Amino acid sequence: MNDLDVRLRALLPRGRVLTSPAQLAAYGADGLGYKNYRPDAVVLPADAAELAAFMRGAKRLAVPLVMRGAGTSLSGGPVAAQGGVIVHTSALKAVPVINAHGFWCEVESGVTLNDLDAILKPHGVFYPPDPSSGPVCTLGGNVASNAGGAHCFRYGVTSNYVLGVEAVLLDGSVHRFGGPAGGRGPWREDWKRFMIGSEGTLAAFTRFWLRLLPLPEKVWTFRATYPDLTTTEAAIHALVADPSYPAAIEMLDPRGVAMVESSQMACGLPEGSFLLLVEIDGPAPLVDGRVPHVAELLRRAGSTDVTFSEEALIRQKLWKARKAAGGLLGQLSPSYVVQDAVIPKRALAEVLRLVYDEADAAGIRVVNVFHAGDGNLHPNFLFDSRVPGELEKVERISKHLMERVIAVGGTLSGEHGIGNDKSGYMPLVFGPDSMRLQLAVPAAFNPTHQMNPLKVFDDRRFGS
Amino acid sequence: MNSFPPLPAERLFTHFLDEVDGTVCLPATATAADLEALLQPHALRFPLFLDPAKPLRDQMAASTFAPASCRFGPFCDNIPGMNWRLPSGQVVRIGERVVKTTTGYDWLRFVLHSGTRYGEPVDYVIRLRPDCGFTLTTRFHGPPDRLTACIPQLLGNGWMHWWDSVDLIHDTSGCCLRVVVHCMPHEAPLFTERLAAIAAGTAGVTLTSNEPRPDAPDGLPDLVLKTTPDRAITLAGELAPRVSRSLALCYNGVVHVHLQPGPDLPERTHALALGVAAELHEMGGDWHSHHLPAIPPSLTESSWISILEQALHGS
Numbered sequence: 001m002n003d004l005d006v007r008l009r010a011l012l013p014r015g016r017v018l019t020s021p022a023q024l025a026a027y028g029a030d031g032l033g034y035k036n037y038r039p040d041a042v043v044l045p046a047d048a049a050e051l052a053a054f055m056r057g058a059k060r061l062a063v064p065l066v067m068r069g070a071g072t073s074l075s076g077g078p079v080a081a082q083g084g085v086i087v088h089t090s091a092l093k094a095v096p097v098i099n100a101h102g103f104w105c106e107v108e109s110g111v112t113l114n115d116l117d118a119i120l121k122p123h124g125v126f127y128p129p130d131p132s133s134g135p136v137c138t139l140g141g142n143v144a145s146n147a148g149g150a151h152c153f154r155y156g157v158t159s160n161y162v163l164g165v166e167a168v169l170l171d172g173s174v175h176r177f178g179g180p181a182g183g184r185g186p187w188r189e190d191w192k193r194f195m196i197g198s199e200g201t202l203a204a205f206t207r208f209w210l211r212l213l214p215l216p217e218k219v220w221t222f223r224a225t226y227p228d229l230t231t232t233e234a235a236i237h238a239l240v241a242d243p244s245y246p247a248a249i250e251m252l253d254p255r256g257v258a259m260v261e262s263s264q265m266a267c268g269l270p271e272g273s274f275l276l277l278v279e280i281d282g283p284a285p286l287v288d289g290r291v292p293h294v295a296e297l298l299r300r301a302g303s304t305d306v307t308f309s310e311e312a313l314i315r316q317k318l319w320k321a322r323k324a325a326g327g328l329l330g331q332l333s334p335s336y337v338v339q340d341a342v343i344p345k346r347a348l349a350e351v352l353r354l355v356y357d358e359a360d361a362a363g364i365r366v367v368n369v370f371h372a373g374d375g376n377l378h379p380n381f382l383f384d385s386r387v388p389g390e391l392e393k394v395e396r397i398s399k400h401l402m403e404r405v406i407a408v409g410g411t412l413s414g415e416h417g418i419g420n421d422k423s424g425y426m427p428l429v430f431g432p433d434s435m436r437l438q439l440a441v442p443a444a445f446n447p448t449h450q451m452n453p454l455k456v457f458d459d460r461r462f463g464s
Numbered sequence: 465m466n467s468f469p470p471l472p473a474e475r476l477f478t479h480f481l482d483e484v485d486g487t488v489c490l491p492a493t494a495t496a497a498d499l500e501a502l503l504q505p506h507a508l509r510f511p512l513f514l515d516p517a518k519p520l521r522d523q524m525a526a527s528t529f530a531p532a533s534c535r536f537g538p539f540c541d542n543i544p545g546m547n548w549r550l551p552s553g554q555v556v557r558i559g560e561r562v563v564k565t566t567t568g569y570d571w572l573r574f575v576l577h578s579g580t581r582y583g584e585p586v587d588y589v590i591r592l593r594p595d596c597g598f599t600l601t602t603r604f605h606g607p608p609d610r611l612t613a614c615i616p617q618l619l620g621n622g623w624m625h626w627w628d629s630v631d632l633i634h635d636t637s638g639c640c641l642r643v644v645v646h647c648m649p650h651e652a653p654l655f656t657e658r659l660a661a662i663a664a665g666t667a668g669v670t671l672t673s674n675e676p677r678p679d680a681p682d683g684l685p686d687l688v689l690k691t692t693p694d695r696a697i698t699l700a701g702e703l704a705p706r707v708s709r710s711l712a713l714c715y716n717g718v719v720h721v722h723l724q725p726g727p728d729l730p731e732r733t734h735a736l737a738l739g740v741a742a743e744l745h746e747m748g749g750d751w752h753s754h755h756l757p758a759i760p761p762s763l764t765e766s767s768w769i770s771i772l773e774q775a776l777h778g779s
Contacts, residue, residue, distance in 0.1 A: 102694045146566035157564060160541050164748045179748015181717055183690035186745040188761040193573040197566045217622035237484050243596040243648050283622045285654050342562040346484040374564045414564040429567055431474035434556045440775030441569040444768040
């Protein structure tokens with residue numbers, strides 16, 4: 001038993017400290033996959049009180065601390081890039097309060113998104129953010145990375161729904177920033193704003209207060225295919241400006257369509273087509289009346305293949321194909337990177353062409369499956385990290401992509417966060433003065449960078 | 465791996481109108497009239513104005529919410545970016561022109577409503593919405609308890625997503641429940657029918673729609689109370705006898721309080737705020753008034769603020 005092991009066991013009961021190589025292997029990577037950083041130990045606090053107690057002693061451990069939910073991050077966020085201890089929050093699973101009448105609930109940080117959905121449904125309310133990792137991802141990870149999802153076009157992302165955050169700082173102090181009312185609480189400033197999307201660099205989260213909405217009464221899902229990027233872009237532009245306010249506007253490119261059609265998720269999509277998946281929802285009399293209008297809009301933009309349905313089975317099949325894309329990519333290639341950037345939508349075709357041109361020239365396969373309504377691109381680069389030079393090619397394409405994204409007025413991440421995958425690009429976004437403001441935030445809450453070092457900003461190194 | 469030399473200067477927003485994304489960048493001193501002139505040819509609108517005559521930055525200073533926040537969220541969800549003048553005089557860009565972002569720490573939401581404590585806004589990037597061509601304003605009239613009974617029927621189901629605002633208003637003329645919906649003209653009868661059904665099903669309640677005289681703007685509130693939705697509804701009623709007008713923004717849990725003007729307005733505002741501060745804070749809520757300084761920070765909070773201030777002042 002090493003020294004860290006002994007000190008950890010003094011802070012937590014024996015069974016909740018993992019140090020054997022076999023146990024640690026599962027924590028080496030997140031959803032990014034190809035980068036592996038084995039932690040020195042993993043701890044699993046049993047509840048919020050135990051997590052707070054652990055944090056009170058954690059500073060003295062003098063090793064990096066990395067908060068982790070399900071580890072589904074796609075940006076290299078919850079990994080021990082500088083070694084140290086991973087704090088796995090999966091046991092914090094309580095949902096102590098559901099106040100459907102007041103449209104809020106209180107949840108612990110280890111609750112998974114789909115579990116929360118299932119708990120809320122009988123109350124007639126829902127929590128809208130819906131990342132594809134919903135069956136396993138935790139609210140803690142969602143808040144830390146300001147997660148989004150397919151229905152963000154109308155409903156918004158995590159930061160639009162977090163009313164309050166309970167955070168444990170490195171000195172062991174527990175603070176409630178906001179609460180059911182969603183304001184500042186007794187503070188002069190609204191500190192929860194910095195906590196949301198902070199990627200585990202400021203504090204450990206134990207519980208949240210979340211805003212809820214009534215469930216939509218009826219949903220229609222549209223499937224439209226297009227022969228080229230130009231007509232697809234025209235359809236997207238028409239949809240985002242349309243008074244029918246679609247909830248989701250998703251796109252699969254022909255390579256994504258081919259991948260779906262050669263899998264068990266096949267749903268009869270024409271070869272070589274660009275697919276738009278569009279959803280409208282609302283009270284039945286309202287949303288039923290909008291169906292012909294949306295179908296006509298999709299046709300007018302250049303589709304001769306528009307179908308739509310309110311049938312749950314048909315709708316689910318389409319969404320399963322869309323959301324399973326990540327898993328299918330994993331079957332096609334030993335490694336893949338899902339990039340995440342947001343651009344003004346007038347630049348969609350331009351930036352996608354850059355992605356295809358660069359990837360084709362480098363001999364790297366790329367599949368685009370993304371949130372078109374938000375201009376939130378997700379090029380998936382398929383490669384083999386064991387082949388010398390392949391990773392470097394992907395990184396070079398990613399760099400060119402990010403430069404173009406910023407040049408057209410976009411941003412580095414819409415919903416995955418920066419992690420250590422994109423921290424090197426931050427000077428593209430922040431000039432010297434705004435960079436100083438950015439770095440002041442961890443300086444206030446985590447000045448030694450003990451929490452999640454080497455993330456978000458490259459030079460956040462613990463012990464330097 | 466991927467490293468870039470720091471940019472030589474801040475990447476600031478220039479004024480633009482992007483009719484595809486539905487975003488516009490304009491000076492913080494712009495008014496609703498300025499915006500309408502820009503947007504009119506593009507069938508776009510910004511629904512969150514509290515007082516069309518007042519500059520945008522005054523509206524940010526007055527409240528974090530507007531009645532249309534029921535459907536579109538608070539101001540901070542509708543202002544993705546700003547050019548911000550630091551106390552040092554330097555102007556920096558905060559936020560983005562795209563709505564969806566998780567790049568870095570969220571300074572935008574932190575400073576948007578901070579008054580002049582950390583500098584001041586120069587320009588805003590505003591998220592716009594499709595102009596559907598028709599606005600229906602309806603009022604439920606009746607005893608306060610009957611009007612309150614209508615609120616769950618408006619908010620507790622899928623129709624809730626389509627009301628621009630649902631406001632319980634107490635003023636010198638009594639109490640009413642105002643519902644505004646902005647929709648395509650051919651859809652208006654569906655909304656009217658739904659509202660009429662709620663009124664008909666609630667004893668003692670009557671409904672009026674699109675009265676000939678258009679609504680006067682609500683104006684900037686003297687005091688804003690943030691609490692839970694259910695508490696805001698009762699709180700607006702409790703405060704009514706002591707104020708000239710109180711509006712509960714029913715879904716958002718916000719009470720906008722308007723007081724009679726007078727030299728002692730700040731004192732009266734402060735007295736009202738102090739009376740409810742403890743219960744608001746207990747639920748994670750707060751109070752705010754553009755007539756009054758912010759509450760003093762605690763010792764813990766001061767230590768965080770001083771680090772931020774050092775950065776804001778350029779040291």
